Amino acid sequence: MNKSDNPGLYIHIPFCRSKCLYCDFYSVVSPAAVPAWLEAIQREIPLYNERFQTFDSLYLGGGTPTILAERELAALLECVHRYFAFSPDSEITIEANPEGLNTDKLKTIRDLGVNRVSLGVQSLDDGDLKYLGRRHGSKQALRALHMVRSCGFADVGADLMYGLETQSLRGWKRTVDRVLEFKPEHISCYQMTFEPGAAMWKMKAAGQVRPIAKKLESAFFIWTSRYLGRHGYHHYEISNFAKSPEFMCRHNRKYWSHTPYLGLGPSAHSFQAGRRWWNVRSVEKYCRLLGEGRAPVESAEVLSGEQLELESLLLGFRTSDGADFHASGGRLRAGEALSELQKAGLVKVSNGRIKPTRKGFLVADGIPLMFCGQ
Amino acid sequence: MFNGTAHKVEEVGVFRLSREPRGELSAGSVGYMIAGIKTVADVRIGDTITLDSNPVSSPLPGFKDVKPVVFSSIYPMSSDDYPSLVDSLERYKLNDAALVYQKDSSIALGQGFRCGFLGLLHLEIVQERLEREFDQSIIMTVPSVRYRFALLDGSEITVENPQYYPDPTLIKSSAEPFIKAAIIIPERYMGVVIKLCLERRGANPKIDYPTPARVEISFDMPLAEVVFDFYDKLKTVTQGYGSFDYELIEYRQSDLVKLDILVNGERVDALSLIVHRDRAREWGVQVCDRLKEEIPRHNFKIAIQGAIGGKIISRSTISPFRKDVTAKCYGGDITRKRKLLEKQKKGKKRMKMIGSVMIPQSAFVSVLKARDE
Numbered sequence A: 001m002n003k004s005d006n007p008g009l010y011i012h013i014p015f016c017r018s019k020c021l022y023c024d025f026y027s028v029v030s031p032a033a034v035p036a037w038l039e040a041i042q043r044e045i046p047l048y049n050e051r052f053q054t055f056d057s058l059y060l061g062g063g064t065p066t067i068l069a070e071r072e073l074a075a076l077l078e079c080v081h082r083y084f085a086f087s088p089d090s091e092i093t094i095e096a097n098p099e100g101l102n103t104d105k106l107k108t109i110r111d112l113g114v115n116r117v118s119l120g121v122q123s124l125d126d127g128d129l130k131y132l133g134r135r136h137g138s139k140q141a142l143r144a145l146h147m148v149r150s151c152g153f154a155d156v157g158a159d160l161m162y163g164l165e166t167q168s169l170r171g172w173k174r175t176v177d178r179v180l181e182f183k184p185e186h187i188s189c190y191q192m193t194f195e196p197g198a199a200m201w202k203m204k205a206a207g208q209v210r211p212i213a214k215k216l217e218s219a220f221f222i223w224t225s226r227y228l229g230r231h232g233y234h235h236y237e238i239s240n241f242a243k244s245p246e247f248m249c250r251h252n253r254k255y256w257s258h259t260p261y262l263g264l265g266p267s268a269h270s271f272q273a274g275r276r277w278w279n280v281r282s283v284e285k286y287c288r289l290l291g292e293g294r295a296p297v298e299s300a301e302v303l304s305g306e307q308l309e310l311e312s313l314l315l316g317f318r319t320s321d322g323a324d325f326h327a328s329g330g331r332l333r334a335g336e337a338l339s340e341l342q343k344a345g346l347v348k349v350s351n352g353r354i355k356p357t358r359k360g361f362l363v364a365d366g367i368p369l370m371f372c373g374q
Numbered sequence B: 001m002f003n004g005t006a007h008k009v010e011e012v013g014v015f016r017l018s019r020e021p022r023g024e025l026s027a028g029s030v031g032y033m034i035a036g037i038k039t040v041a042d043v044r045i046g047d048t049i050t051l052d053s054n055p056v057s058s059p060l061p062g063f064k065d066v067k068p069v070v071f072s073s074i075y076p077m078s079s080d081d082y083p084s085l086v087d088s089l090e091r092y093k094l095n096d097a098a099l100v101y102q103k104d105s106s107i108a109l110g111q112g113f114r115c116g117f118l119g120l121l122h123l124e125i126v127q128e129r130l131e132r133e134f135d136q137s138i139i140m141t142v143p144s145v146r147y148r149f150a151l152l153d154g155s156e157i158t159v160e161n162p163q164y165y166p167d168p169t170l171i172k173s174s175a176e177p178f179i180k181a182a183i184i185i186p187e188r189y190m191g192v193v194i195k196l197c198l199e200r201r202g203a204n205p206k207i208d209y210p211t212p213a214r215v216e217i218s219f220d221m222p223l224a225e226v227v228f229d230f231y232d233k234l235k236t237v238t239q240g241y242g243s244f245d246y247e248l249i250e251y252r253q254s255d256l257v258k259l260d261i262l263v264n265g266e267r268v269d270a271l272s273l274i275v276h277r278d279r280a281r282e283w284g285v286q287v288c289d290r291l292k293e294e295i296p297r298h299n300f301k302i303a304i305q306g307a308i309g310g311k312i313i314s315r316s317t318i319s320p321f322r323k324d325v326t327a328k329c330y331g332g333d334i335t336r337k338r339k340l341l342e343k344q345k346k347g348k349k350r351m352k353m354i355g356s357v358m359i360p361q362s363a364f365v366s367v368l369k370a371r372d373e
Helices: A031-047 A070-083 A105-109 A126-132 A138-150 A169-180 A199-205 A214-231 A249-253 A283-291 A306-314 A333-343 A358-361 A366-370 B077-095 B120-132 B187-199 B230-237 B277-294 B330-350 B361-368
Strands: A008-013 A055-062 A086-096 A116-122 A156-162 A184-189 A232-239 A238-240 A261-264 A269-272 A275-280 A299-301 A347-350 A353-356 B070-076 B100-106 B110-117 B138-139 B147-151 B156-158 B171-186 B203-208 B214-222 B243-253 B256-263 B271-278 B301-309 B310-317 B353-354 B356-358
Touching: A008 A249, A031 A070, A031 A283, A055 A249, A070 A105, A070 A232, A070 A366, A086 A249, A116 A126, A116 A138, A126 A138, A126 B277, A138 A156, A138 A232, A156 A169, A169 A214, A184 A214, A199 A261, A199 A358, A214 A232, A214 A358, A238 B271, A261 A275, A269 B330, A306 A366, A306 B110, A306 B330, A333 A366, A333 B100, A353 A358, A358 A366, A366 B330, B070 B077, B070 B100, B070 B120, B077 B110, B077 B120, B100 B230, B120 B138, B138 B361, B171 B187, B187 B214, B187 B230, B214 B243, B256 B277, B256 B330, B271 B277, B277 B301, B277 B310, B277 B356, B277 B361, B356 B361
Parallel strands: A008 A055, A008 A261, A055 A086, A086 A116, A116 A156, A156 A184
Antiparallel strands: A184 A238, A232 A238, A261 A269, A269 A275, A275 A299, A347 A353, B070 B110, B070 B138, B100 B110, B147 B156, B147 B171, B171 B214, B171 B243, B203 B214, B256 B271, B256 B301, B301 B310, B353 B356
């Protein structure tokens, strides 16, 4: 099932050539800051020396990790391996954007030990891509998919977005169909959301863009789940599909199951033994703190048993695994809430777990509340 | 002085209002007495005081024991505030002996009190004072009157709390208190006022013209029809010109039923009501609509029904969420999402659970708002 208790390592590479309009992840458009960041992260890595067990996943996310030059990536990974132990079968992912990719770079990345590429395709419709503020067109995205495959990556993921104003269900189907031709091992389908930190948030307030109707959102979601299901994909999390269970993203699943993870780089979050902490959301501050020999941690929280319980519900109901039928302390999560949810066809109980149905996924954020405070 | 008018002075004098102890008070005296009376309820206005050692056989004429005629249950807005409500009512009672109350409990609203009031004004005063002077936030249930039921076994019971409505198969006849309502209005409002009174089952109208352009209308009406929002309505339709007075006359036969409100099949006891059969449907429809507005959407469909016995007479449905899930959930999203849930969880504590449906307090209050015509 590609799930383990080993910790995962995340590295945030907060640089982009330009900001996409929908994106609220922390990144800056200043390539000049890369060397300082690289130096800083090489100081951050040793801080966690021997504080984690053997890792079995590494995720290079961003930002646009492939913006780094080959030697910069090499230096980064060399440092990672110097201080952290990885199991031999580790899943090592890099996020990549179609623009600026070439065979040489991909081969270098592969030779550095990266065995999984998550490609930010988003759409194969030029109108959608322009709407999203992407730098690439559909042809470039198709070429990139080809390229990744031809460079010998056996685990390729495509990131897509749906529910755009510019997109019809038919248009979305065209994108999905063309992506399916490549038989990616993994497909992420993110519904368009307007996040406070993204440019589109302001554009929405100004009336320049707007979300699609809730009814249509549900239709997109249900169609996607059914269609990819018919093509053999497992809908294992709200936005994630895997060709088979071993291709479920091992790293991301750690976030959803309270498995320890270490996040390095500006704005990265970490979790270990009931404690969560996160780094400052500024490259400048990040570099300065590490330059002073201090950890670039912005803040931390220690989760109470009740909070852990609540999180395991909120995370659990977003995955096909669902939540344990037994709450902490062995109490059964039964009662009227469960029977109402079952009656409404939102969850089913199997193998001692309460699992959301396809319809249940649609309202997953509201389900935990029904089980807490009973 | 300032307006330059002149008046002839008739008399000047001083007020004397101080206690002057005397050996005795006799016929014709107006005075006071001080005794070690511990509870205010022992003293009733108009009562007769007599010697313990040599009591008179009957009290002086004119005294009537005041009995509550309007009833309503008071619940604390949050069940944590129950002890403070107990305390407030005890203190309130010290200077208002007319309020009677006893413990009451509701599945929906928890512990509270069933209170009896002398009339509508009294009910409002109690509510206001509890809120203003005692800083209580309370929910009052729909006011009720005291109904009489003659049962098939020949016994008669009185019921002022819908919870104790007898088994309908055992009821031989039912009766409710009627009042004589006297309404004085400018002539131009006659039409709307008569319409209002007829809607409220008014009968036997009498119309008088005490002065030109002024009309006094009197109606026999069931008390139950005026305890709720009659006065507000009257003021509205007469643009504030109407005045209203009433006196209880008698109990009259009436076809009474108990209307229950069901949320997903579960009875919300605090919303049950004894009502005239002809008025039940209207009330049921209105409560269902009100609750539909107030109860938030859930993950499942919610049916709100008004029922008499097993018969459904009104219904509204709250459709479930269509979609309520966000796309992403990584690193920082988790803490954010949990905090949001924690906030919602707190909100949930202020809600009342009926089965698995969360009903906000505001829903109970909204039912009490004046009905739309």
